[in-house]
Amino acid sequence: VTRNVVLIASYPKSGNTWTRALLTSILRDGSDVRINNLMVATLPSRRVIDSVLGVRSADLPDDLTIGLRAAVYRQVSKGAGSATRLFFKTHDVLSRDGTGAYSPIFPENIDSVLYLVRDPRDVAPSLARHASVSFDEAIDRMADASHTLCAYPWRPGLQVPHLISSWSRHVESWTQASPLADRVHVFRYEDLVSRPEQTFGAMLNAIRIACDDAAIRSAIDATRLAVLREKEDRHGFAERPSQASRFFGEGRVNGWVLTLRQDQVERIEHDHGDVMRRFRYLPLDGIAVTRSL
Amino acid sequence: MFDEQRLGTWRIRSPFLFPELAAPGTVAGGPESDKRYPNILIAEDTSRENSGHEVVFQRDSLLTGVASDGCWSLDIPGRVRFTVRQGKEILYRVHSARAVNELDLRWWVLGPVMAACCAQRGVVALRGSAVRRGGSVIVLCGEPGVGKSALATALMELGYALISDGLVLLTVIDGEVEAISTYPWLHLWKRAAFSLDLETDEEARVCSFAAKYRFRYQPPFEKGLATRVSQIVMVQRSGGGSDQSTMRALRTARATALVQRSYAINIHFADGVWRAAGIIASCVPVRRLAVSDERQAAMLISDSAA
Numbered sequence: 001v002t003r004n005v006v007l008i009a010s011y012p013k014s015g016n017t018w019t020r021a022l023l024t025s026i027l028r029d030g031s032d033v034r035i036n037n038l039m040v041a042t043l044p045s046r047r048v049i050d051s052v053l054g055v056r057s058a059d060l061p062d063d064l065t066i067g068l069r070a071a072v073y074r075q076v077s078k079g080a081g082s083a084t085r086l087f088f089k090t091h092d093v094l095s096r097d098g099t100g101a102y103s104p105i106f107p108e109n110i111d112s113v114l115y116l117v118r119d120p121r122d123v124a125p126s127l128a129r130h131a132s133v134s135f136d137e138a139i140d141r142m143a144d145a146s147h148t149l150c151a152y153p154w155r156p157g158l159q160v161p162h163l164i165s166s167w168s169r170h171v172e173s174w175t176q177a178s179p180l181a182d183r184v185h186v187f188r189y190e191d192l193v194s195r196p197e198q199t200f201g202a203m204l205n206a207i208r209i210a211c212d213d214a215a216i217r218s219a220i221d222a223t224r225l226a227v228l229r230e231k232e233d234r235h236g237f238a239e240r241p242s243q244a245s246r247f248f249g250e251g252r253v254n255g256w257v258l259t260l261r262q263d264q265v266e267r268i269e270h271d272h273g274d275v276m277r278r279f280r281y282l283p284l285d286g287i288a289v290t291r292s293l
Numbered sequence: 294m295f296d297e298q299r300l301g302t303w304r305i306r307s308p309f310l311f312p313e314l315a316a317p318g319t320v321a322g323g324p325e326s327d328k329r330y331p332n333i334l335i336a337e338d339t340s341r342e343n344s345g346h347e348v349v350f351q352r353d354s355l356l357t358g359v360a361s362d363g364c365w366s367l368d369i370p371g372r373v374r375f376t377v378r379q380g381k382e383i384l385y386r387v388h389s390a391r392a393v394n395e396l397d398l399r400w401w402v403l404g405p406v407m408a409a410c411c412a413q414r415g416v417v418a419l420r421g422s423a424v425r426r427g428g429s430v431i432v433l434c435g436e437p438g439v440g441k442s443a444l445a446t447a448l449m450e451l452g453y454a455l456i457s458d459g460l461v462l463l464t465v466i467d468g469e470v471e472a473i474s475t476y477p478w479l480h481l482w483k484r485a486a487f488s489l490d491l492e493t494d495e496e497a498r499v500c501s502f503a504a505k506y507r508f509r510y511q512p513p514f515e516k517g518l519a520t521r522v523s524q525i526v527m528v529q530r531s532g533g534g535s536d537q538s539t540m541r542a543l544r545t546a547r548a549t550a551l552v553q554r555s556y557a558i559n560i561h562f563a564d565g566v567w568r569a570a571g572i573i574a575s576c577v578p579v580r581r582l583a584v585s586d587e588r589q590a591a592m593l594i595s596d597s598a599a
Contacts (some may be wrong), residue, residue, distance in 0.1 A: 046437065047554075054354025054559035055367060055405040056420060058437030061502035064370065068355065075355055154484035154504050155438040236531060236583070 002082045005073070005106075006207050007113045008040060008089045011142075011170045012149070013126035014118035015189040016089050017239070017247070018223060022200055023087065025219035026211055033222050035231050036238050043073070043090035044104075044150065044159040052076060058156040065160050067097070069104030077109035085111065091149060093165040094173040094180065104162070107179040112207050115174045118189035119281045120167045120272050121256035121265060132243040135264055142167040143271040168275045188279060190253045196220045225251045300407070301462060301473040306331035309399050312507065313476040333410060335402060338376060338384035348376070357409075359562040365409040367558075373398065375406045380413035400500035408460060408557035412566045416473070417463040417573070419555045423472050423522075424453035430472040430520045431598060432461050434555035435528035440584055443485040444528060447591035455479065456520070460557060463522065465569045470522040470577050479508040523598055524578045527551050531585040538590035540582045540597060545571075548579035 008023070010016040020040040021033050028039065041048055049057050049065065052072040057065040080086050090105075097103040120142060128138035141147050143166050151161035164170055175186050185206035191199045197216055204211050221227075229248045232240070240247040256265065269282060276282040298305045298314040305314065350358030350366045358366045368374040372393045376384045383406055387393055408418035421434035422445040431448070433441045442458055449455055457475040464471050483504035486493050497507045525548075531538065543551065552570040553560075560567050580597065584590040 051559075052355050054357035056437060056557065058503070059401065059404050060369065064372075068370070071355060152438075152484075154487070155482040156503070157438065158436055238529070242530065 001108050002077050002080075003109055003111045004080055004082055004084060005077050005086045005088060005110050007043070007105075007110060008087070008116070009094075009113050009174055010091065010116035011118070011123060011164065011167050012091050013123050013130055013249075014116045015192055015251075016091070016116055018192070018225070018228070018251070019114065019116060019200075019203070020087075020089055021223040021228060022203075022219050025222045026204065026209060026215060027087075030215050030218040030222070033231075034235075035228060036235060040087040040089050042159060042239075043088040043092065044069070044162045046156070046158060046160060048072070048076065049160060057160060062151075062161055066104065066162070069160070070097075070102070070106045073104070073106045074109055077106070090162075091164050091170075092162050093170045094178055095163060095165070102179065105180075110180060110183060113174065113180060113184040114203050114206065115184050115186045116189055116192075117171055117175070117186060117279055119253070119256070119279075120268050120276065121260060121281070122189075122253065123167065124264070124268060125256060125259045126249050126251075129249055130241060130244055130247070132241070135260060139264060139267055139271075142268070145169055166271070168272045171275050171279075193251070193253050300333075300403075300475055303332040304329070305333045305335065307335035307402075308337065309335070309395060309402070311399055311403060313403065313478045315476075333381060333383065335383045335385075338374075338386040353562055354559045357559055363413065363562070365413070365562060367401070367405060367409070369401070373401070375401065377406060377409045377413060380410050380415075383407075383410060394501055396498065397500050397502065404459065405558045408560075411460075411462055412558075412560050412563035415464075415563075415566060417465065417566055417569050418557045419461045419463065419552070420459070420557045421461045421555060422458040422479075423456045423461045424448045425456050425472075425474075425520050426453045426598070428521060429523035429598070430456065431594060432463070432472060432522055432525045433528055434461075434525060434551070438482060439528050439530055440485065440587065441528050442479050442481045443489060443587050444584065444590055444594075446479065446481075446485075446489055447587040448594060450588070451591055451595050453595075463569075463573065465572050465576075468572065468576050470573050472520055472522050474520070477509070481506055481508060522573075522577050524580060524594075525552065525573070526594055527555075527579065527581045528590075529581065529583055531583040538583060538585045538593055540580050540590075540593050543579045543581055545574050548574035551579065551581075 008016055008019050020038045021035065024039040025033050046057050049069065049072050052075045077086065092105055094105050124135055124138045124142060128135045145166045147165060148161050148163050150157035150159040174184055187199055187203060197220065200220065201216050225248060232246055232248050237247045269276065273282060277284055298307065298311055300314055348360040348364050350360050352358045356368055365377045366374060371388055373388060374386045383402060385398060411418040419432065419434055421432055422441045423430050423432045424445055433444055435441050445455060445458060455477050456472060458479045460475065462473040462475060464473065480499055483493055483506065486506055491508060493506045499505045499507050549571045552574050582590055
């Protein structure tokens, strides 16, 4: 079995696209990044799936296509061969299907996973802006274990519907015991912001891409949020949701202190406290110091 | 068994009545045509399974296969298997009568299965819409749900006539690309219908698993008339950056790749049809259109056609 797939996995709005841009810059030898031509493809993209199915997934029932996804990716992996590494991004939760098999994620073909986690209190406002919903609605979605992306009842999306579950379930599924556990490398978005060179260097090390410090610095410079925002202003970004005014937001760390109400903060900490403590977003003694930052 | 329904100039005999196609007895030729063998026969596959005489298919994708004699198959797990022979016969074998209904069978027959049948007949089948004005046709292609049919509707408001929506059939002869008129029905997703103030009727649903509906449009078209294609427009949603729709020409290599991506099915089994994309892209201007507003985008297309 060929293990040639590198996944960049995360709950939405946790730095996944930034990481894709960084990787694209490195894989293109530090050249300028075109945001509409990132080298890391989207795993649930219909384009990827349709090319393997042989017919358009929009012509098939979604439940059938979803059930075939793992087989599709195994085929993609096999077709590429062991000499090629394939890079995909995904927001899928790592879950099993009705038979107990992992699906749509396919552990047997995965070389490594870069898993990004971000303080859910910062995810909520970012998600609200991205999906054009209120902060409360975004917090509801983050607590919903059945939350599915791209499940549009009135038209097909560019991606097939895919389960992301709740924020806590998503993080736990990728970072706790699983057949993939030894291949999942976890990084905090906050570390990527505060110490980009060390954190991105560690990411490259985890996926065995040799790179000198100058190239890493160059990639970081080429993908600063201000640069990505300026590119989006000038060229647009194909992955921007139609209802959102822009894709790239402020990307702030601890921006929630100024944007969320106390009751909203408490709800997030109540819903996700256990996982937040694990990632040092809350102190281990269980007492949240939410307004003192 | 119905007869005389037509797709382009092809007479189709089928156990299903396709609402999109001309009704039996209404097409030129009249009852006399009953005596002729149809161009395309659609029938249930009644051969015994595991009889040892079945055609052996090599998979050329996850759901499709090709036999050494050029037969093509599409196996939709748990639902139905289609076999297409020599561009003349479409056979279907239902795996589970509970999991599939006539509505879905018709949808698949007029979609990917007919595309394979066309490929065997040397005809290119693209997923998209086509409109005609005067002696030239504009073909609209793009990802599912991107708004091709809504854009076709906006073009119809400018005086264009719809010649097909769903499958666009093209012939390439002596460097001339022509579109075959198929049926004057729009297939609109519920959202597109809503935005066009069209009421959706469950009777007009085109398949059981998606919110897509059929709409009849007038004026009628000339059935089977092949018309020169003047441009192919690759439709995509505007990624922001501008609230204006924009259109730009594509170089031949890029245009070829996009035409290939617009094929309704994986068409590698029909080598000549697969390679036709290169000829199409070199004979017909292919433009990429980022749509911000359908009506403004339709004006852009109309201006470029003029």
